[in-house]
Amino acid sequence: MQNKRIDTLLNILMKLHEGTPPEEVQEEFNTHFASVSAMEVAMMEQELIGREDNPITFEDVLNLCNVHAKMFEGKIDETEADSIDHPGHPVRVFKDENLALRSTLLRIDNILKAMETMDTKDEDYPGVYQGLQYQWELLGQFDVHYERKEKLFFPKMEAAGHTAPPKVMWAKDDEIRSLFQEAGKILNELSVANMAAFQEAYATFRYEFEEMIFKEEAILLNILMEALTVKDWADIAQESSAYGYAIIKPSQVWEPEELAEPLKVAPQATTPPSQPEVAPASASPQSTNVAIETDKGTIRVSWEPKPELPPSNTLQFEQGHLSVEEVGLLLDHLPLEVTFVSAEDTFQYYNHMEDPEHMLFKRTNSQLGRNIEFCHPPQSWPKVSQLIEDLRNGRRDSESMWFERKDGRFVYVTYRAVRDKDGVYKGILETVQDIQPFRNLPTPMKTDLSEIE
Structure with a gap:
C-alpha cells in the first residue's frame, strides 16, 4: 500500500x-x-x-x-474468505448477532408505531408496553456482543499492530451503552406524557447503534480478516463462550480443517530445570555428635543429617519449595481470581479458579500479553492510569474497590503493588472475590465441621 x-x-x-x-x-x-x-x-x-x-x-x-x-459506506472492498460462512466461525456468529439485533430494532419500531395511537387506559396498552420492555431487554444483549469484540477481537488487532481502531471503537461502544441506558430509564417510567422523550432518546441511540453495525461489518471484520491467521480465529471461537452471545447462540464451535491437532493452548517453551548438585559418594555429609548427660552417665548420640535435595523441576522459595505443577494447582485453587500485570504494564497471568464464563472478571488467553491500557475502556483509562502510577511510584501500596452485581454477588477487588526485597516495583497483583457469602454468615462463630450431605 x-x-x-x-x-x-x-x-x-x-x-x-x-x-x-x-x-x-x-x-x-x-x-x-x-x-x-x-x-x-x-x-x-x-x-x-x-x-x-x-x-x-x-x-x-x-x-x-x-x-x-x-x-x-459502499466503497469498502470485501475480503474473500470462504471459511467465514461456516457455522460457528466468529465472523459468521458476529454477523448473525447483528442480524438478530437489527430484527429486534424493527420489532421495537413496530411497537412504538402502534403505541402512537394508544392511550395508557386502552385495554391493550399493558400488553403492548410489556412487549416493548421485553424487546428492549433483548436488545440490551448487544452489550455481550460488544464485550466479546473488545476482549477477543481487539487483542488480536493490537497484536497485529492495529492499536488505534480498537481504542476509537471501544470509546464509541461506551457512548452507545450510555445512550441505551438513558433511553432505558425513560422507558421504565413510560407514559403518554414522556413518549416523545423516549422516541427522541431511542432515535439517537438507534442511529449510533446502526452506525456501529456498519463499522463492525465493513471496517472491523475486514481488518481482522486481513490480519488474523486461522489459528487466531480458532482461538476466538474456542474462547467466545466465556463471554456469551447476543440473542442467538451458534449451533457448533468452529474448528478449522487446517489445524490437524485438537485446539489446545500451546505450552510456553521453558528451559529444563537444572539438576541439583549431588555430593559425590565419598564425600559424606558432616556428622553431628552430641553428648547428653544423664543420671546414668554420658550418652553420646551421633548422626549424619539427611541431605535436603529438592526434586528436579522444583522452584525454591525462602519458605520452602514447590514443583511447577504444585504452583499452578495452588494458584488455581485459591478462592479468588488472581491477575498479574508486569512492571511493563503487560497482562501477564491469570489463574483458572473456575471456567471463564463463571468468573467475576472474565479472562481468556487472548488477553495475555496485552498492554493493560487496551484492557480497559478509554473513558476509564485516566483513573486506571493514575492508580498504576500511584502503585508504581509508591504513593499507594494497595487500593480496594467494591460493588454489588445484579446477580446478587458482591464483588471486592484489591490492587496491590508487587515489590522485591529491595523495594523495586515488579508489577500489580489484582484479586477479585465474591464476598456476599461472608456478608450472609448466620452466626458470629463456627468452629465445628460442616455436615457432609
Whole structure:
C-alpha cells in the first residue's frame, strides 16, 4: 500500500477536522478513490493518533468517526474468505448477532408505531408496553456482543499492530451503552406524557447503534480478516463462550480443517530445570555428635543429617519449595481470581479458579500479553492510569474497590503493588472475590465441621 494514498486519506480527514463541510469532503473522496480497503482505514487512524506533528487528537478521531465511516459506506472492498460462512466461525456468529439485533430494532419500531395511537387506559396498552420492555431487554444483549469484540477481537488487532481502531471503537461502544441506558430509564417510567422523550432518546441511540453495525461489518471484520491467521480465529471461537452471545447462540464451535491437532493452548517453551548438585559418594555429609548427660552417665548420640535435595523441576522459595505443577494447582485453587500485570504494564497471568464464563472478571488467553491500557475502556483509562502510577511510584501500596452485581454477588477487588526485597516495583497483583457469602454468615462463630450431605 502506497504511503501517498494513506496521506491523501489523512488530508481529507484533516479538512474535516478544520471545518470543511462533509459534502465537499465526500466529493473529494469520490474523486480520488474508487474503493478503499479496511486496512487503509486502520492505518489512517493509526497515523491520526500517532503523529506528534498532527493536531488531530484521539477525541477528534472519535468525533469524526461517524463522518468518515459514512464516507467509506459502499466503497469498502470485501475480503474473500470462504471459511467465514461456516457455522460457528466468529465472523459468521458476529454477523448473525447483528442480524438478530437489527430484527429486534424493527420489532421495537413496530411497537412504538402502534403505541402512537394508544392511550395508557386502552385495554391493550399493558400488553403492548410489556412487549416493548421485553424487546428492549433483548436488545440490551448487544452489550455481550460488544464485550466479546473488545476482549477477543481487539487483542488480536493490537497484536497485529492495529492499536488505534480498537481504542476509537471501544470509546464509541461506551457512548452507545450510555445512550441505551438513558433511553432505558425513560422507558421504565413510560407514559403518554414522556413518549416523545423516549422516541427522541431511542432515535439517537438507534442511529449510533446502526452506525456501529456498519463499522463492525465493513471496517472491523475486514481488518481482522486481513490480519488474523486461522489459528487466531480458532482461538476466538474456542474462547467466545466465556463471554456469551447476543440473542442467538451458534449451533457448533468452529474448528478449522487446517489445524490437524485438537485446539489446545500451546505450552510456553521453558528451559529444563537444572539438576541439583549431588555430593559425590565419598564425600559424606558432616556428622553431628552430641553428648547428653544423664543420671546414668554420658550418652553420646551421633548422626549424619539427611541431605535436603529438592526434586528436579522444583522452584525454591525462602519458605520452602514447590514443583511447577504444585504452583499452578495452588494458584488455581485459591478462592479468588488472581491477575498479574508486569512492571511493563503487560497482562501477564491469570489463574483458572473456575471456567471463564463463571468468573467475576472474565479472562481468556487472548488477553495475555496485552498492554493493560487496551484492557480497559478509554473513558476509564485516566483513573486506571493514575492508580498504576500511584502503585508504581509508591504513593499507594494497595487500593480496594467494591460493588454489588445484579446477580446478587458482591464483588471486592484489591490492587496491590508487587515489590522485591529491595523495594523495586515488579508489577500489580489484582484479586477479585465474591464476598456476599461472608456478608450472609448466620452466626458470629463456627468452629465445628460442616455436615457432609
